[in-house]
Amino acid sequence: MASDPILTIIEHSQISPPLATVGPRSLPLTFFDITWLLFPPVRHIFFYHFPHSKSHFIQTILPNLKHSLSLTLQHFFPFVRKLIVFNDSGEIRKPEIRHLEGDSLALTIAEFDLDFDHLIAHHPRKCEYFYPLVPRLGTTVKVSDYITIPLFSIQMTILPGSGIAIGMTNHHSLGDASTRYIAKSLVKMGEKKGDDELEQFILSVDCRSRLDPPILGNYFGNCGAPCIVTIECVVLSGVKGFGNGIVP
Incomplete structure (x- = not known):
């Protein structure tokens, strides 16, 4: 290929469950979850054929996807929660996944000028072509006696005229x-x-x-x-x- 492909960010959004469907909740990590607390995030990409224009995706498909995601999150609300890890203050407390009203997950919409068929074909490809298709988890924030860690993020990437890639990243303590x-x-x-x-x-x-x-x-x-x-x-x-x- 003549030059390296370019990723263009179209939009950053925050998606929440519908108001008053979840409420404040906390969920302590189990023994199985704590084992993975310091491991790297889990990342994966799904590819879908979509032989339509970018404008058609943004105007027609994207609003429905956002609405569907919001409705789904009321049933899978750990995805919008933050992981709370308490500082050492003499009292041992399990890390917990905590949800507050208004919590949201990060959704990125992007465009990648690389051929869709090249990415999904059964031949050797450069690993670095896939890295831009998975989102970052966000920033860890330190509060007085604990830190908060984002748990899940999604990126939908348009591969012009041929396909869509949906990349997901989750903290390993959220699921295996x-x-x-x-x-x-x-x-x-x-x-x-x-x-x-x-x-x-x-x-x-x-x-x-x-x-x-x-x-x-x-x-x-x-x-x-x-x-x-x-x-x-x-x-x-x-x-x-x-x-x-x-x-x-």
């Missing part, structure tokens, strides 16, 4: 990756290994149904554990490498 980017290899980028060398393949395993008693189906937070498979490099690098790595 049980429904998402779930396996990775420990080989360093660009590293070459011999066929007989051993490779470690890591999977994130959902433990909800594996506990006794099992966690209820409506549990919202984290409940995952790492599963590490050690296998010869030649097996993973073959045509069915991924399948070989995850099948017991």
Whole structure:
């Protein structure tokens, strides 16, 4: 490509649940959530074909998406909450997710001048092309005896004339990756290994149904554990490498 693609910010918005549908609430982190308190955020991107103009998206689709998101947040209100971590004052208090009337999540609307088909095609692509499509979480704010940490943000990016990318970033204490980017290899980028060398393949395993008693189906937070498979490099690098790595 002749030059690096450019991301243009169109709009920054704050989306809240409808007034008087949630109210002040607090939710202490569970043992499973606290484990991930200092881990990097969870990020993922969904791509959708949208062969229409930018103006059509902004004038017709975007208002409906904002309205739908607002209605949805009354049922999934932890997404608009802030994580409260208390300073050490002699009393041990669990971090908690706290919601106040008027809390909101950050929504960014942007345009990216990169070909949609290039991003979704099955060929090597530069990782840096995807970074602009996921939003930042926002700024941590220190108050007198605690700090507040944003938990969730969304970015909708228009890829002109062909598609839409919806990027989401959430603090790991809000939820795990049980429904998402779930396996990775420990080989360093660009590293070459011999066929007989051993490779470690890591999977994130959902433990909800594996506990006794099992966690209820409506549990919202984290409940995952790492599963590490050690296998010869030649097996993973073959045509069915991924399948070989995850099948017991």
